[in-house]
Amino acid sequence: MNKNNLLSQLTITTSSAESIIQPNWGAKYGITLAVKRDDLLHPVISGNKWRKLKHALTPAIAAKTQHIISFGGGFSNHLHALGYCCHQLNIQFTAIIRGDYSHNPSPMLQDLICWKTNILYVDRKTYQQRGEPDYLKRLLQLYPDALIIPEGGSQQQALQGVEEIIQELQVQYDYILAPVASGGTLAGLIKGATQNVKHHSCQILGIGVLKGEGYLEQLVRDLLVEDDNNKNWQINHNYHFGGYAKSNHELKEFCDDFYQQTEIKIEPVYSGKLFFALRDLINNGYFPQNSRILALHTGGLQGAR
The missing domain is CATH 3.40.50.1100 (Rossmann fold)
Structure with a gap:
């Protein structure tokens, strides 16, 4: 396959829609929950x-x-x-x-x-x-x-691609959530929101998928360099389940239940921890009433194979 043709083919698929989901949690708080379906960008190179x-x-x-x-x-x-x-x-x-x-x-x-x-x-x-x-x-x-x-x-070139997620958003959100492992995705979301007037007030919340309090924050800051003027971001470290690629029966059962409710496949390494954290935070009143929340499905199901 010609190299340029391959890139053109993949570039066509690099815009994904925001899908409203209605699992059996969150509705009583008046929260609107959407998922950016980057898992659908490509069957292999997703998210x-x-x-x-x-x-x-x-x-x-x-x-x-x-x-x-x-x-x-x-x-x-x-x-x-x-x-x-x-x-x-x-x-x-x-x-x-x-x-x-x-x-x-x-x-x-x-x-x-x-x-x-x-x-x-x-x-x-x-x-x-x-x-x-x-x-x-x-x-x-x-x-x-x-x-x-x-x-x-995760490097400077990565931020440019992740920023495009913010540019594609159709509506404004109060919170955007994404899993964090090497820092590039969160840094790109922060930079994209900072530079976009429509979304600069949005809170960017990372869910750490490994043990790395302080370490993950530093990875993000190192990538942002002089652009770390936006303080509307943080990383929650309560949902790593013991470390990278660590999980338990509760998390695996949640992944199965989430698929049954939404028909969205997730896995216990990245996306499963993200949505588990989201459910727990909603049920514990972390988000204000009537918040508009976007969860970024970063794709990749290797952890479920």
Whole structure:
């Protein structure tokens, strides 16, 4: 497939609608609850993964990049989306994976193997160096001329794609909620709302999906740089369920019930924690009466496979 044709095909699908949902919670508080269905952008490269990758891949294609490197866990939606893109674009892809899944590859990793990805399993100590200049320099010595995309695709180029979510909104909201792991999506929403007069008063609430109080906030601030003038954002750390990709029976049952009520598929790593938190916050009176709330479905169902 021609590279430009692929990008054109995906670009056509990068606008998603806001859908009002009516689960059996929230109505008695007069709350209007909508979901931005970014999970429907593309069958493989859904949600914030494509939002964060599109402005990184476009210049990479123009520069005739032959090799891309990135990082993630064994159920990474980011690596799955990027691996698919690289396979379709005929770009060599190296995925550096936290932990050794070589004897029991996850469905996501099985897809990467089918897409001819070069997979490197590393221990947690090595993986922790993924953002350190010396480690990145060593990677580039091993793979000259490769393009390194950070974990989760979270970098300055990612914010541009996420900002487009705000530009697409049809109505004004009091709150926008999104899951937070690498910070790029929340930073893009904050920046987009800050620069859009129609939405600058909207509160941006992130739901941390891993143990990272302080750490996640710093990731967001680092991406915003000088643009962190909007104080209308925060991250709630009460719904990580023990850490990244951690869950329990209650959360998994909630994901199933939510699908039965709304016909919207969610999973326990990202979107499930977001909507669980939303229900709990509504039922505990966190949001004022008659609030208009938008939940961003960031797509990616690797955690449910």
